[in-house]
Amino acid sequence: MSEKMSDKFTRGELLNVNCPSREVLKRITSRWSVLILLALREETLRFSELRRKIGGVSERMLAQTLRYMEEDGFVERIAYEVVPPHVEYRLTSLGHEVEGQVVGLADWLESNVHRILKPAH
Numbered sequence: 569m570s571e572k573m574s575d576k577f578t579r580g581e582l583l584n585v586n587c588p589s590r591e592v593l594k595r596i597t598s599r600w601s602v603l604i605l606l607a608l609r610e611e612t613l614r615f616s617e618l619r620r621k622i623g624g625v626s627e628r629m630l631a632q633t634l635r636y637m638e639e640d641g642f643v644e645r646i647a648y649e650v651v652p653p654h655v656e657y658r659l660t661s662l663g664h665e666v667e668g669q670v671v672g673l674a675d676w677l678e679s680n681v682h683r684i685l686k687p688a689h
Contacts, residue, residue: 592640596666600625600633601642605659605667606674608643612658642666 580589595601603622607613613621619630634657637643642663648654659667677684 595633595636595640596642598633600629601637602670602674604630604633604637604643604657605663605670608657608659608663609667609671612646612656614654614656618657637663 580592581587582589582593600622603625604618607618607621615630615634618634619625619627622630625633634643634645638645641660644658644660644663646656646658648656
């Protein structure tokens with residue numbers, strides 16, 4: 569039974585080199601994207617708070633990653649019309665969905681890092 573043409577566009581084919589979902593996969597599985605998802609999991613944060621919470625990320629990299637995540641619909645940027653400017657970031661419902669997937673990986677990694685870093689004998 570052949571797949572309907574409309575069904576081919578409903579789901580990505582990550583193993584296909586031409587699949588557009590590969591770009592989203594690359595962006596969402598970057599180190600900084602994963603850490604942003606975890607940091608915003610339960611709270612809304614200002615840029616500076618987010619940067620402090622995620623140790624080691626440069627301003628440039630954080631801004632770029634947040635921009636990609638906003639474009640992909642995972643993060644919402646909330647700008648308040650005040651002086652000085654006040655901007656906050658929070659996960660969208662789509663962001664919470666992907667965050668739920670990432671948490672499992674993060675939990676597994678933290679529980680098994682000792683096994684991964686253990687020298688092979």
